[in-house]
Amino acid sequence: MNATTTVYPDKRGRFGEFGGKYVPETLMSAIEELEESLDQAMDDPEFMEAYKDHLREFAGRPTALTYAKNISEKIGGASIYLKREDLVHTGAHKLNNAIGQALLAKRMGKTKIVAETGAGQHGVATATIAARFGLSCKVFMGAEDMERQALNVFRMELLGAEVVPANSGSKTLKDATNEAIRYWVTHAEDTFYLIGSVVGPHPYPKMVRDFQRIIGDEARAQFLKRENRLPTEVIACVGGGSNAIGTFYPFIEDDVKLIGVEAAGKGIDTDQHAATITHGRKGVIHGSLTYLLQDEAGQITEPYSISAGLDYPGVGPEHAYLASTGRVRYDAVSDQEALDALKLLSTEEGIIPAIETAHALAKAFERAEELTPEDTILVCLSGRGDKDVHTLMKHFKEDKQS
Numbered sequence: 551m552n553a554t555t556t557v558y559p560d561k562r563g564r565f566g567e568f569g570g571k572y573v574p575e576t577l578m579s580a581i582e583e584l585e586e587s588l589d590q591a592m593d594d595p596e597f598m599e600a601y602k603d604h605l606r607e608f609a610g611r612p613t614a615l616t617y618a619k620n621i622s623e624k625i626g627g628a629s630i631y632l633k634r635e636d637l638v639h640t641g642a643h644k645l646n647n648a649i650g651q652a653l654l655a656k657r658m659g660k661t662k663i664v665a666e667t668g669a670g671q672h673g674v675a676t677a678t679i680a681a682r683f684g685l686s687c688k689v690f691m692g693a694e695d696m697e698r699q700a701l702n703v704f705r706m707e708l709l710g711a712e713v714v715p716a717n718s719g720s721k722t723l724k725d726a727t728n729e730a731i732r733y734w735v736t737h738a739e740d741t742f743y744l745i746g747s748v749v750g751p752h753p754y755p756k757m758v759r760d761f762q763r764i765i766g767d768e769a770r771a772q773f774l775k776r777e778n779r780l781p782t783e784v785i786a787c788v789g790g791g792s793n794a795i796g797t798f799y800p801f802i803e804d805d806v807k808l809i810g811v812e813a814a815g816k817g818i819d820t821d822q823h824a825a826t827i828t829h830g831r832k833g834v835i836h837g838s839l840t841y842l843l844q845d846e847a848g849q850i851t852e853p854y855s856i857s858a859g860l861d862y863p864g865v866g867p868e869h870a871y872l873a874s875t876g877r878v879r880y881d882a883v884s885d886q887e888a889l890d891a892l893k894l895l896s897t898e899e900g901i902i903p904a905i906e907t908a909h910a911l912a913k914a915f916e917r918a919e920e921l922t923p924e925d926t927i928l929v930c931l932s933g934r935g936d937k938d939v940h941t942l943m944k945h946f947k948e949d950k951q952s
């Protein structure tokens with residue numbers, strides 16, 4: 551690693567003006583304990599080795615780099631390559647991070663994991679690794695989300711986790727997060743709080759990035775080996791931003807264009823989208839200063855996207871910083887554009903991607919057309935679409951009827 555990539559975040563957990571630790575006094579000692587343990591663990595070769603062992607033996611890494619031959623030829627512009635995080639155990643990149651944090655929890659002597667989940671994907675990854683490591687696991691989930699995502703609730707329970715309904719506010723992710731934090735404050739002695747994306751107070755955004763950069767580290771080496779050069783562009787979808795930063799981070803110092811793709815939902819000119827960076831304003835959410843969706847009075851507004859994993863009102867502070875410096879470009883892709891891309895990847899390449907991932911694919915197909923056959927695009931295929939078939943069935947059936 552070179553100088554610039556190690557500068558951020560600074561000692562106060564800031565990425566430029568973004569990030570930080572906006573937490574109540576009661577959480578400070580737990581956060582400081584975590585910060586200290588994390589620094590020690592990251593400097594301990596044995597810890598990093600154990601982390602990589604679990605990635606290999608349990609998660610199934612390294613994942614493949616796949617040339618999307620049929621679509622690339624059909625488009626006739628840049629060649630598209632897919633980093634296959636859909637092949638990770640449980641079907642998405644989220645387990646990379648859950649393994650790292652659960653390993654740290656064990657090292658810190660914690661016996662219990664607490665987490666929150668929106669659509670349930672992070673909850674499933676957390677329950678999975680808790681089962682494997684023999685840790686007890688409590689997952690807070692909005693009561694409304696539990697109804698919408700009954701299958702994931704059942705999966706978590708099957709894995710031995712306890713799913714606790716959050717009944718406050720809008721009964722969704724925001725409320726589940728508040729209740730998970732409240733639980734952690736009073737149980738920090740034996741409990742580790744496992745966050746699912748590059749959000750929250752320092753050191754979470756840095757920790758999650760460092761456990762997800764395995765995506766970019768592998769992809770960069772695989773691409774170099776295969777093509778003898780780096781890709782022209784790297785593209786990933788952005789919810790909280792963990793698969794994107796994990797993919798981008800090892801390319802930050804390279805002469806490679808980086809594009810993050812947010813959810814434009816039903817359109818950025820409606821109020822039904824989740825385009826936090828491209829259409830949000832600065833504010834504090836879940837312990838960190840970043841861009842977020844808020845109304846005139848500064849109240850956080852409900853985001854919308856057809857993909858539950860992109861449906862978050864904030865975004866990781868490092869993305870806010872990379873947007874402000876212009877190093878990464880952020881665009882938004884609508885529900886419909888994502889669904890079209892999902893269908894194309896399924897029929898042409900035999901891979902059904904997650905709807906989240908399809909946002910990155912839509913942008914990649916558009917860029918491929920604008921570039922030349924000498925150019926190459928690397929896309930992070932963050933997850934598989936099996937979890938989405940219900941949504942897809944409903945949508946594609948309605949399409950046929952209209």
Ligand SMILES: *Cc1c(COP(=O)(O)O)cnc(C)c1O
Binds near residue numbers: 644671791932933
């Ligand atoms: C959760 C999820 C995302 C969004 O989370 P990030 O932290 O932005 O990566 C994207 N893709 C898939 C498949 C997911 O499960």
